[in-house]
Amino acid sequence: MELTKDEEKSLNGEHGEALQTAYRILSATGEATDAEKLVPIHWAHVSGVNYNTIGDAGEEFLATLSKNAKFKVRTTINPMGYDKDSVEKFGLDENFIQKQESIRKSYKKMGALPTFSCIPYELYDMPREGTQVSFAESNAAIYANSIGKLKTNKESAFSALASAITGKSPYSDLRKDDFPTMSIAMKVSDPNELAFGLLGYFAGKVADKSVAISGVKTLDKRCNKSMCASMGTSGSCGKFVLDDNSDASEKVDFDEKELQKVYDELNTTDSGDLITLGSPQLGLEEMNDLALMLKGRAFKKRCLIFCPRSIQEQARSLGYAGQLESAGCELMSDCCTCLTPLVTKKDADSVTTNSIKGAYYLKNSNGLDVNLKSLSDIVRDETS
Amino acid sequence: MTLKTIVRGKVSGKVVKSNQPINFLGSVDKKTGEVTDQKHDLFGKKIAGSILVFPNGIGSSVGAYTIYSLKSNNSAPTAMACQKVDLTVASGCALANIPLFILSPDEYENMKDGDEVSLG
Numbered sequence: 001m002e003l004t005k006d007e008e009k010s011l012n013g014e015h016g017e018a019l020q021t022a023y024r025i026l027s028a029t030g031e032a033t034d035a036e037k038l039v040p041i042h043w044a045h046v047s048g049v050n051y052n053t054i055g056d057a058g059e060e061f062l063a064t065l066s067k068n069a070k071f072k073v074r075t076t077i078n079p080m081g082y083d084k085d086s087v088e089k090f091g092l093d094e095n096f097i098q099k100q101e102s103i104r105k106s107y108k109k110m111g112a113l114p115t116f117s118c119i120p121y122e123l124y125d126m127p128r129e130g131t132q133v134s135f136a137e138s139n140a141a142i143y144a145n146s147i148g149k150l151k152t153n154k155e156s157a158f159s160a161l162a163s164a165i166t167g168k169s170p171y172s173d174l175r176k177d178d179f180p181t182m183s184i185a186m187k188v189s190d191p192n193e194l195a196f197g198l199l200g201y202f203a204g205k206v207a208d209k210s211v212a213i214s215g216v217k218t219l220d221k222r223c224n225k226s227m228c229a230s231m232g233t234s235g236s237c238g239k240f241v242l243d244d245n246s247d248a249s250e251k252v253d254f255d256e257k258e259l260q261k262v263y264d265e266l267n268t269t270d271s272g273d274l275i276t277l278g279s280p281q282l283g284l285e286e287m288n289d290l291a292l293m294l295k296g297r298a299f300k301k302r303c304l305i306f307c308p309r310s311i312q313e314q315a316r317s318l319g320y321a322g323q324l325e326s327a328g329c330e331l332m333s334d335c336c337t338c339l340t341p342l343v344t345k346k347d348a349d350s351v352t353t354n355s356i357k358g359a360y361y362l363k364n365s366n367g368l369d370v371n372l373k374s375l376s377d378i379v380r381d382e383t384s
Numbered sequence: 385m386t387l388k389t390i391v392r393g394k395v396s397g398k399v400v401k402s403n404q405p406i407n408f409l410g411s412v413d414k415k416t417g418e419v420t421d422q423k424h425d426l427f428g429k430k431i432a433g434s435i436l437v438f439p440n441g442i443g444s445s446v447g448a449y450t451i452y453s454l455k456s457n458n459s460a461p462t463a464m465a466c467q468k469v470d471l472t473v474a475s476g477c478a479l480a481n482i483p484l485f486i487l488s489p490d491e492y493e494n495m496k497d498g499d500e501v502s503l504g
Contacts, residue, residue: 021479025479027478028390028391028484029471029478032390032486033474048449053449055414057455058453060456136446137445138443138444138445153471154445155471156447157446157447157475158448158475158478159471204442233410235442339409
């Protein structure tokens, strides 16, 4: 990868340690993707905010970095480990809270917006089509490319952080014009968000950088988010296009049989002790939708709903938050189903959710059994 | 002899090889370097001190922090060698200073679990 004289100086440490670290990361990701140069990016979304996932080494790294790093572009950040308003309810230990607080402060010092959200695409209007951004958090990267028509690779926590500091990213892969080499035919009839989630998980496993999906006219927001999140979990694919006439050389079917295979891999029990909704976090439209579905009904079990704080505040002023709480939901912000320290073996053996991504991490990282159901089935079976 | 070097370094050691991609966040314990995903072919194995050979990284972007943490906890592989390099593995190895190589298809095929190899 060719660097300008100024970029070269930064890489050699002439502009300080923070920029040197950032350029070291970009050089490696540039080499790995055969980029010829760095290009400006206009928005970074950084993952690696939750102490549960980045640990002591991550906390210390960010504390050191933040001493002399400043973000150059708008930088939104992923969820952290808890809801700051209800942290005392969950019996987290003092060390966790202290380390999480340190991470929050490090990001603030570098200039991050305190979004604590995995759905930055619902907090801000999308920039003009084709705008280069740098999104870590796989569901957000895939959403930005596939629905937002922006340009980003499926960035890592460090490559997006380096882009936030430098305002640049290697020009490679999905940042250029991209044509899927595989097309998947959706053959499942009457698919809901769970089916699209399972399709995304399948697609992530078999596709390369991008994939075409045929047999699907349009997708609503819930289905889109479900598919983006599951695709990001299982693979390295960073984009999908709905296209019945793709000239991709490889064609694969996703039928009831394939769907069942993926479902059986992820679903490990018939019933959950509690319910979690929101991985990715729920947006305003989904909160409104759920409030309508729950009219006159109430959950028989504990039901946690994860949404960004700014959306919870809107939902509160519009009345949806109150309606959801009347139906027995607990609203949680700043954090997410995924990799939460709030739902562990101490609290439950199993969880019911409609999120494939949530299921994967609840099982693999939190060690819980998972019951996967569509939202309408959850409302039918778990409320009265 | 490697196709491409992403993070430089001269290393030798014993190969731990997987034929499955690795999601570092969901599947590897960042303290011990043990693979905890029951469905993975490396389940129960420790990757610390090995030349870790695998097709590519997948999944969470935060896996880069897992790689960095492994290094800080002295549980990291000595080096990694892949068929294709994703951004999570590339950036994690760059920050943790773990040598990282892309192998040609033949080299990848010929490298067997338990082999003693030198890279870089």
